[in-house]
Amino acid sequence: MTMMFNPSRLAYEALAVAAEPPPPVDYLAWAKENIVFSERISAFPGPYNEALFPFFSEILKALSPDDACSIVTLHKSAQLGGTILANIFTLGTLDMDPCDFLYVHPTEENAARWSKTKLMPLIRETEAIRALFSESSRDGGNSILYKERVDGRGAIQAAGANSPAGLSMISPRKQVQDDLAKWSMNEAGDPETQADSRSKAFFNRKALKISTPLIAPGCRITTNYHAGTQETYHVPCPHCHELQELRWENMRDHIDPEHPEKAHFVCIHCGCEIHEHHRAWMVAPENGAKWIAKHPERARFHRSFHIWVAYSPLESWEALARAWLKVQAGGPDDKEKGAGAEQVFYNDWLGLPFEADNKAIGWEDLRDRGEETGFQRGVIPAEALALAIGIDVQGDRVEWQLVGYGRKRYRAVIDRGVIDARAGSHMPGYKVHSGHIAEPEVRAALDRLVARTWPDEWGNRRSADIVAIDGNAYTEDVWGWVRKHPKSRVIMVRGDNKDTARMLSQVREFDRKGKPKKQKWASRFFNFNASIMKIGLYRDMKKTDPEQTGYIRFAVGLGDDFYQQVTSEIRVAERTRTGHPRYVWKLPSGQRNEALDMMNQAHAGAIRLGVTYWTDEEWDMIAERLAKMDKPAQADLEDLLTPVPDAPAEKTAGKGAAESLVAAALARAERARQRNR
Template sequence: MGMDLFPLANPRRVALEALASVLTPPPPIDLPAWAEHNIEFGSESPFPGPFSLDRFPFFRRILEVLSPDHPAPFVVLRKSAQIGGTVLAQTAIAAVLELVPCHMLYVHPNAGNAKKWLRRKFRPMVKGTRLNAAMRPEGARVGHSSMAWERIDEAGSLQCAAAESPNDLSMASYPYQVQDDISKWPQDNGAGDPLTQADSRTSSFLKFGGKIFRASTPLVSPGCRITDAWKEGTRESYHVACPHCAGLQPLTWENMVAATTDGADPHFTCLHCGCTMEERHLPLMIDPKRGARWVAENPAAASYCVSFDLWAAYTAIKGWRDLWRAWERAKGDPRAEQVFYNDWLGLPFLVVGAAPEWEALRDRAEETGLQRGVIPPRHPILTQGVDCQEDRTEVQVTAWGPQFRRYVVDYVVIDSPITDAEGQRRLTEQLNRAYHDVWGNPRATDMMAVDANAYTNDVHAWHRKLKSGRVILVRGRGGDNVPPLERVKWERSAAGKVVKSSRRWYNVGVSGLKASLYAALRKADPLDLGYVGFAKGLGDALFEGLTAEVRKEVRRNGVIAWQWILPPGKRNEALDTANYCYAAAFKMGVFVRSDPAWEELIAERDIEAVQGQADLFGGAADAAPMAKPTARTLTKHTRSLADRLA
């Protein structure tokens, strides 16, 4: 009875309550506050001085979810180039190393990028914070590699790694990881998918406060890593407040394109009141005090992956006029448009995985083209692309004009291989062959690009004997991140030694060029930017080969990748030679030539006949019969642009 009147206390509860009364929980890990108090940019920054979230208020939420306190294990930022993604990553790294030190991994696409980031980004930033006294390169006292930094008290460290190296992505585990520029990571680094390998270094921590931050500009879709990761998350966009009515809305490229008429300054139109939103309004528009905020399209994913989309129009780093000028320069060339979409809009470039029906292209050529071998007006630059096969050599001849337009003039099959003297002699004749324009003026080839991948020694020997500045040697390289044309710096000699490459030996990014060509082939109006025209009489084989490949999802060794595939029984030499024609044109500066420079060259080369201008789409055949191959010496007016610039 007495026990009922005086119940005993739970001793464990009493002890815990007593402990709680004297202990204060640690404060939350506030990355935004740490950044504003510790990060200061030097004179190398466009905004020198202390880090300010007033200038970039949209960074606050990104830093908040990058905190180890936030429950989401994955954070994704799909972005334009050069808008602060790296600053966010290195700020989070530095803050965690000081506030809650742990072992951290920062993965770059390749070792060169990792070393450059340490030297140019991380070290200068550390010098401006309290971490300068607390951190040192790992092994600095014994001269080891500085790809890793550690706290002097060994409580935490930062290891840089390259996605291209399986060894970098093995052995150790890391609670916190940054995956930088993942769209540029290789699909397979020799041991499988590097993204899967990198994730495994942190996977055991993800249920207990671990964090993986993925940030990148996109590339092409389908198959864009950062876009696929972004779609899995909350898909948040920053909604700005209209400077006139305060209505909230995201800034979209479609809005700017629709609102900006020719000659006007680029701007947006408010979706609520219809008023103009100009760049000078941007500080008001992005101000959280006026309601600007991140809005999630898929909020249900917040506990797993928070994903953000941020492009150049939101920041003062890149002006809207510069953005619009970049679009005006890129418009019409699918390859240039891809770079614009990726670097300025922060969007993947949608790749058309198949060309139009070849019969439609052939019929269009027969209806509208000039006679085979005749160069149309306003196409003053002539290039040739050469593909070397075991028993023959195939050559495509293309004329180039302003606004990225091209015209396939001829397709030649030399029935002798490059490996014998006859094949080399006939290829030299083809290089020196004079084609004619609609007025009968002879034209020389400005640049020829010859495939030297399969028969490297023979092609190089022919090129050395030729001694011509009008020829470059090329080899195709796959991958969506390969530029259209880049020098081969090193090659292997016949003796097996690695030696410095010829100055006229180039890699060609064929994957991107195929996507560009297939997009251009769909343009039906000759006045469209990037239109591809064809002479009549080129034959079915050219059009079948030009459209032969398709882009498909492929699984190899457990890795899923998007690749261009040649179906069984198809031939693709016409597609390869088209890519090499593009490479030769790229070498000639076709895609960066100004309008005045084009008009000057057109005026110089389009010399009309006395009887007047020929009809572009008919009747021109009689004015300029197709020239026979000849090695004659060209006159002053017919010398190639490459020779004249040499």
């Protein structure tokens, strides 16, 4: 049989193949067909189940090329499954619509951890993806931060927002900006602007911005959410079937402290109770649940969504209610946030930004209240069961402040003083000739301060449980004094004004190559999140009810300068080179802020001491033993916290300051931190 050669037909056939539209990119269908979760990475192992997370379906549709928007923002609670959503977008793209893909985390360390613990297990467990990527470590296209398809048609670049180089390695058509609220400025400027610019060359670009919010104003994910359509998930009432958004205030107002297991919403239309067993029915789209946009006109460019734990099967409403009651009661906080426990609740549970008090209460109002409701200066109130001293180091003086701590995040400013060249030590009978900490006289005065005792309302004499001294300036000189004291008793601290920093973390220093340097003071030098502490302090200073969690008392006679200093700083927006606002704390010209700094330094010491982990039973035990002491002596916290038969006062005192006290607290705090990890 003779075959007829038809060049024209062959040309048209080739043109038809080239012009044929690609198959539709349907991330939801792809997830249901390909994603199978193991017990290691999911609370619900097995194939992707749309019924568990029906609110994610519309977000996946928004990420497809069929939706006109270029930006999709997810503003959410913590641990809601957002990373799974981002991984579906990432791997689905590399399978159905191959291209260079950028996945950005707050730091390169986060990016490497994500690649090892999230991305690679999912690649190995997804049959459609496993064959697309090499697992050989010798393959140049396979590394922790860069994974290229074996056919070269696309690649995943993982990067950290802290590394300008990582953000400039590829020009991605699609990208994920994960944990966006935690991004900080890098050496080249604003990392969000840098990441966005990498995709601008593509008309069909798509960026998923996803994060739990932090502090507002200034929260990146909240700013993006407000710039988009602001879509919220509306569900039908199981009684009247009218649509409504589940709002936290609706549940909060109906929580019974005695029965948190009965937490519920009330329908805004018919007034009937909505309980947790209704949730699965309510969130199902076939029953009428749907996303409703506040600004639908913005959908062509930017769609933004907000979802929180009330909709999710990953958390119970009882757990939500108990978390709120715990914050209200001021109980131990499992995130090391101390006075920021309320912020943790708003961010992690509600998916809402914590509104910052950018300016403190007027200092005159605070002074007047302190003088009217205060206590005798230098006398420890009965509520103050733990004591911390904050010390601020200046070139010509050293200042100190004694702060007491109690249950429900209670604080009391008990005493303050200055060691300087003009007035000498503000401790009776002791004079110095220079106020710099390098001077032997100043160090001797500080030694006396560490050993000094104050009377409490029970008639005991007590010294500070922990001392936290500013180590940011004159670090070598400060270390020369600090190292002579036990590390359980005296620590060095310095403030970190980034909203995203941990409340307390060990100082780490690096050489020019980025390798950690081992410093002699490493084991007792700590960074503290000064920004969050100031926000919490400013909120607490406005509380006037002594029963409120976080209430602060002030001794009478602290002086106008104390109140002026402790309210001195203001949180303001500062424009960067790229125009992105960055919120920073500013001290107005001509004002001082030592009292504010020492409040934070003392609070850093209290966190290190472990007060944020103490239970009601432990607070009760300390109070009971202090009240029963017969002699004016300082007991060790180890004694106060250990339920032993009552002993004469002389047997419970005399172990030497508070070393056992702090050691016991630190051991318990470390155990709590390990449990939380």
